[in-house]
Amino acid sequence: MQLYRLTLATILQRKVWVIALLWLIVLSVVLPNIMAYNNPTLIEPARAQSAWVSLWLITMIWIIFQAARFGEDNARSGMGSYFLALGKSHVNQLLQIWLACLTFLIPLVLVTIGICLVAAMPGDPQQAEVWTVLNAQSGLLFIFAIAPLLLLASSLGSRLGSTAGLVVPVFLLLYGLYGVGTIGMMSDKTDSAFLDWLIVFSPHYHLADLTERLVFRLGKMVWSEYFQILGYFLGLGLVMGSFSALLFRAKSNA
Numbered sequence: 001m002q003l004y005r006l007t008l009a010t011i012l013q014r015k016v017w018v019i020a021l022l023w024l025i026v027l028s029v030v031l032p033n034i035m036a037y038n039n040p041t042l043i044e045p046a047r048a049q050s051a052w053v054s055l056w057l058i059t060m061i062w063i064i065f066q067a068a069r070f071g072e073d074n075a076r077s078g079m080g081s082y083f084l085a086l087g088k089s090h091v092n093q094l095l096q097i098w099l100a101c102l103t104f105l106i107p108l109v110l111v112t113i114g115i116c117l118v119a120a121m122p123g124d125p126q127q128a129e130v131w132t133v134l135n136a137q138s139g140l141l142f143i144f145a146i147a148p149l150l151l152l153a154s155s156l157g158s159r160l161g162s163t164a165g166l167v168v169p170v171f172l173l174l175y176g177l178y179g180v181g182t183i184g185m186m187s188d189k190t191d192s193a194f195l196d197w198l199i200v201f202s203p204h205y206h207l208a209d210l211t212e213r214l215v216f217r218l219g220k221m222v223w224s225e226y227f228q229i230l231g232y233f234l235g236l237g238l239v240m241g242s243f244s245a246l247l248f249r250a251k252s253n254a
Helices: 002-014 016-035 040-076 079-085 090-119 125-160 162-190 193-201 211-215 223-247
Strands: none
Touching: 002 016, 002 040, 002 079, 002 090, 016 040, 016 090, 040 079, 040 090, 040 125, 040 162, 040 211, 079 090, 090 125, 090 223, 125 162, 125 211, 125 223, 162 193
């Protein structure tokens, strides 16, 4: 786990994680007071919305970029070749970089859940129990959705550079969050077989975003439906992880 520790130490040394953590906490406190300044009853839902939206943004801007950058640095600096000489395969190196990025992602998810449980918890005990379960469901779905994208970011970074490693996963994420819905509406109006197939093969990341359910207090997801969605992201992760393992390179050809 030498590469894991080295990657982890590098992230800690850069201290950008402090900015990410402060962004998550401060925006979750400040934005709700701006959004719901004339209606105090909206402050708690606004806190939950701010916390989860901030987490999605931090992941796109920082976590995915870190994965892409470390993939590129590992290949171009000669570090990947060094670890290959030590018997660490390219897949092993990819997994260690991925695990280091996850080590910073998971605490951010836990902080987000903590903000919702501390600053937006309903007063009614039954609602509070449902709120806790819903936030746990949201956090686990988020991790299942984002983790494979970190593998893809590192792989693309190692082969095409950190810019491609950032842009492609973020595009897929934004497309899966918002673009699929737009294509679905177009498909309903035009009855196009091409659009129908495009929807089938598109990544449905909107299924992992439970922010609307949190904001409007719609209750926890039915477990059977929830596990189906988890299974979908597990399958998507296996496909994306396999592709990433084939794409990743531990040393530059230059």
